[in-house]
Amino acid sequence: MKLFNLPEAAKFSTDKPCRELLFDSPNLRVLTFNFEPGQELPVHSHNADSEVALLILEGEGVFTGGAEEFPAKPGTLQIMPS
Amino acid sequence: MKLFNLPEAAKFSTDKPCRELLFDSPNLRVLTFNFEPGQELPVHSHNADSEVALLILEGEGVFTGGAEEFPAKPGTLQIMPS
Numbered sequence: 001m002k003l004f005n006l007p008e009a010a011k012f013s014t015d016k017p018c019r020e021l022l023f024d025s026p027n028l029r030v031l032t033f034n035f036e037p038g039q040e041l042p043v044h045s046h047n048a049d050s051e052v053a054l055l056i057l058e059g060e061g062v063f064t065g066g067a068e069e070f071p072a073k074p075g076t077l078q079i080m081p082s
Numbered sequence: 083m084k085l086f087n088l089p090e091a092a093k094f095s096t097d098k099p100c101r102e103l104l105f106d107s108p109n110l111r112v113l114t115f116n117f118e119p120g121q122e123l124p125v126h127s128h129n130a131d132s133e134v135a136l137l138i139l140e141g142e143g144v145f146t147g148g149a150e151e152f153p154a155k156p157g158t159l160q161i162m163p164s
Contacts, residue, residue, distance in 0.1 A: 003145075006137075006157035023161055027132030030161065050109030055088075055137070057157055063085075075088035075139055079105055079112070 006057060010034050017041055035059065046080060054078040088139060092116050099123055117141065128162060136160040 004022060010032070011018045017039045023030040033041070043065055046052045056076040063070040063078060070078075086104060092114070093100045099121045105112040115123070125147055128134045138158040145152040145160060152160075 001147075001163065002161040003152055004159040004161075006159055008157075022159070023133075023135075025133060025164075027164065028135060028161070030135060030159070051105075051107060053105075053110060053112060057139075070085055075090075077086040077088055077104070077112070079084040079086075079110070081083065082107075082109065 006032060012036050035061070048082060050082050052080045052082075054080070088114060094118055117143070130164060132164045134162045134164075136162070 002023065009020075011020060012034050014036060017036075018032075018034040020032045020034075021029070022032060040061075054077070056072045056074055058074055061072040063072050070076075072078075084105065091102075093102065094116050096118060099118075100114075100116040102114045102116075103111070104114060122143075136159070138154045138156055140156055143154040145154050152158075154160075
C-alpha cells in the first residue's frame with residue numbers, strides 16, 4: 001500500500017508547470033501537475049489505452065479545447081474518453 | 083468528455099456513508115464516498131483487477147487496517163495493490 005500527501009509533496013517551478021509521476025503500473029498511472037499563477041498546459045491530446053481522469057485539488061483555472069471553456073476548481077473531475 | 087463538480091454533486095445520508103458510482107468502463111471506475119461526521123466503512127478488501135486509488139477531497143479521518151492507522155486529510159492519496 002502506498003500513501004501520498006499531495007499538498008506536502010507538491011513541487012512548483014517558475015519555468016513551467018511541474019509534472020510528477022507518482023505511480024506507474026500496467027493498469028494505473030498517477031501524475032500530478034502543479035501550476036504557478038498564470039502557467040498553463042497547451043491544448044493537447046492523450047495517447048492512452050484508457051480514459052484519462054483529471055481532478056482539481058486546489059486553485060482555480062479553465063479547461064479549454066476548441067471553442068469551449070469549462071471552469072476548473074477544487075472538486076472538478078474531468079474524464080476524457082480513451 | 084465528462085465533467086463533474088464533486089462538491090455540488092455530493093450526497094449524504096444519516097444512515098450510512100453515501101456511495102455513488104460516477105463512471106464505469108472496462109478500464110476505469112470512479113466512485114465517491116461521502117461520510118457524515120462519525121460514519122465509517124468497515125475494514126474490507128477489494129476484488130479489483132487493478133490497483134485501487136483513494137483520494138481524500140474534504141474532511142479528516144483515519145485509514146485503518148490491522149494494527150496500523152494513517153491520517154486521511156485533503157490531498158491524502160492511498161494506492162492499494164491489485
